[in-house]
Amino acid sequence: AIGRSQLFAGPDSLDRILSSSEVDAVLIATPPYFHPEHLAKAVASGKHVYCEKPVAVDVPGCLDVIEAGKKAQGRLSLAIGFQLRHAPPYVEIREKIRGGDLGALVCGLSHYYAGAIQRPDWPNASPQERRLRNWIHDKVISGDIFVEQNIHLVDLNNWLLGARPVSAQGVCGRRGRRDQGDCSSHFNVTFTYPNDVHITVTSTQFIEGEWDVAVRLFGEEGNAELRYDAPVRITGRRPWNAPGVGKPEKTEAAAAVTGAFKGAIEDADAEKERNWIESITSGRFLNEAAQGAESTLSAILGRTAAYTGRTLSYDEVVRSGEKWDAGLDVRRL
Secondary structure (H helix, E strand, O other): OOOOOHOOOOOOOOHHHHHOOOOOOEEEEEOOOHHHHHHHHHHHHOOEEEOOOOOOHHHHHHHHHHHHHHOOOOOEEEEEHHHHHHHHHHHHHHHHHHOOOOEEEEEEEEEEEEOOOOOOOOOOHHHHHHHHHHHHOOOOOOHHHHOOHHHHHHHHHHHHOOOOEEEEEEEOOOOOOOOOOOOOOEEEEEEEHHHHHHEEEEEEEEEEOEEEEEEEEEOOOOEEEEEEOOOOOEEOOOOOOOOOOOOOOOOHHHHHOOOOOOOOOOOOOHHHHHHHHHHHHHHOOOEEEHHHHHHHHHHHHHHHHHHOOOEEEHHHHHOOOOOOOOOHHHHHO
């Protein structure tokens, strides 16, 4: 166990952690704005990395993560926090979808209906400190709700389809939010995937006393439904229900905000972490940098299409190289 001598605070704390010979691996759970810098430093120091999603809030940050992944290849384990790919019922249904149990895919609908994330007012803090402490309400530091929270659905769709979106169109707004930040309250984005498959992702982060998350895919021969709780199933010509999921007790909205879900994904975090640790102890190192960047870029595509009201292509957004600047100097906090 690492003692108190390895607990650091202050703007240089990351550098001190990474220079410690007692630390073999790091978990990056800082605000997303800082992920590219922190991940690159961790790789450069020779530490294994588990980086929470999203890998960045802008295109240059994603490209930096891809470069860090290249430097880690074959010598470090680099995992990205898309734990839904490890939920056992989701793994099973993906095999069936990819095996053709839905026939040719036509369209899909995903939703992430969540309530507001409450934060203190911090009345004695400076404006910069308040932004950092309440980063989840700050568009630039968090990436906005589509990139910070709804990215789980974007990544799940990419994984289920085995592809990234070609283009996107959408709308968003802030009406209904009561916090002092500038994040959106809702998004409605439709992605076009290869073979003209249309997937809509709709979300909220303001509603009262309710949450619900699900992905649905519709094919020529069947339909898939993947919920955070239950069911996880296929209907149509080859019906199937994920064994052992049943109908769990409803997760309260307050618990859902913390990620304490019951049902289909309750083992997802543990499975993801076990997979990462085993990759280190076995020497069969993971490298999810490129996949994490692709899913983040896909979410940035959807966010940008909604901001601009234009239909945009994935390649167009990546080429834009748009960089976000939070104007924060953490050394002064």
